[in-house]
Amino acid sequence: MPDAATRTLSSVRRRRAAMRGVAPPLWLISLATIAVAFVAWLAATQTGLIKPLFLPRPASVLGAFSDALDGRIDGAPLVEHVMTSLMRVVGAFVLAALVGIPVGLATGLSPSLRAILDPFIEFYRPLPPLAYLPLVIIWFGIGETSKILLIFLACFAPVALAARAGVSAASLDQVNAARALGASRAQVVRHVILPAALPDILVGLRIGMGVGWTTLVAAEMVAASTGIGQMVLNASNFLRTDIVVMGILVIGALAAAFEFGMRRLERRLAPWKGKV
Template identity: 40%
Template sequence: MRPDARARLRGLAVRSASLAGFVALWWAVSAAGLVDKQFLPAPQAVWEAFVRANSWHELAPGVPREVRGEQNYFLWEHLVASLQRIAIGAGAAVVLGPPVGFVLGTSKVVSAIVEPYLNFLRMLPPLGYIGLLIVWFGIGDTSKDWLLFLAAFPPIVIATIAGVQGVSADRVNAARSLGANRRQVITRVLLPATLPEVIGGIRVAIGFAWTTVVAAELNNGIPGIGGLAYLAGQQLNTPLTVACIIVIGLTALTLDALIKQTAAVAVPWKGKA
């Protein structure tokens, strides 16, 4: 077995053992009754809530009427609804952020005018302006999409600016001395050198947008995994809340892994001399 494969296998074994130990500790604490089950439900209760949220079940014990998942949607449908909002809001930021950042990074005048407003927006917590977005766009998906866009846009722009400004002037001058025109300098020097920073900014932005999904779905967030988690918490349905949190966390890890894999394919030269 090759050393890199052996290292990956060892890392997988360590993570699996860590997860198993965590679940065992969780089960032991709940089984011993050290924490009230209202605050820390047992793993079995969380699993049952997860299964219930993904299946048809009785409305209540003894009531023959069956209902669909939670809030008339399966849990996976709640997740898909949230991912669709991320795709629209954060996706728009991924499309618009790099060009805006590139302009700001190459123009000191435009940067001096726009960057203070960009930093102001970056520092605002999403809950600080969600109410204003609802007033402007209503409680439908439009306000949610805008919130996720505003959460993801600044990190991408700022990462792009840093990437452009981090390109060595010697590299640009060397390209010009070899006869490259402005377009060739941009496409052959600036863009390849900036791309790793852009992808890093996208990675941060998508993560931040995903953590904002609960705030985006506080109002009229059903279907939505964040809205379901919030509603379950209000109803003191702790097992379902924990199940939603686990799904949100696993989805975040999956999205991050996909972006990392994309980066490895798109910028294979990163980290190489």
């Protein structure tokens, strides 16, 4: 009887392995999905099913991209718009990481500090950036400070909350073992709690970066002369949906590039995630 059960289990495993071998790679499925979406877009616009005012043709978007590269849109080349937006998003994101990770770890380690900061973080976290944009402008003016601060506030909450949640990933046995070996509180944080919290921190950074890109357009609404969000807003005022779609695709491509970079960093810094 055990021999029959073993043979059955082995047969099931062989069938599963064969099925995995037949299944196409995940990247190929994603590529096919994008191709199908592009064909549907092309068919809907070429046949006149959707008017160009609501969804421009791919050729019109490509033409807008060419015009943007040459600086024929908003008087500045697309590279300048991209670099300006990148400096705002990346600067705010780095600042959110430098402040949010220590704050999250501290609130996770200190219940008293958590009780002090939690009401403020949880109060403003669900607020849309446009809700407090007027206050940011009144307090800090219409310069770069208000733009970076708005994106920083959007990135800060997910980073801090993820770091706080990661503190609980360190088991009490690991902490007690480190203390029994003579580790100080700082050494316990550095060698036990921080590595255990690292996967959650990296997830929080990925979420924070995504939120930062979604806040970019709101940050560039006021007194911005360059930036992808500013270019999209100006185009929407004149119903230039080809420029709007082009700007959306550029923002999406940049955000996707950062997301893939964060995933690679996550695999490098926390290779044990999902395996233990």
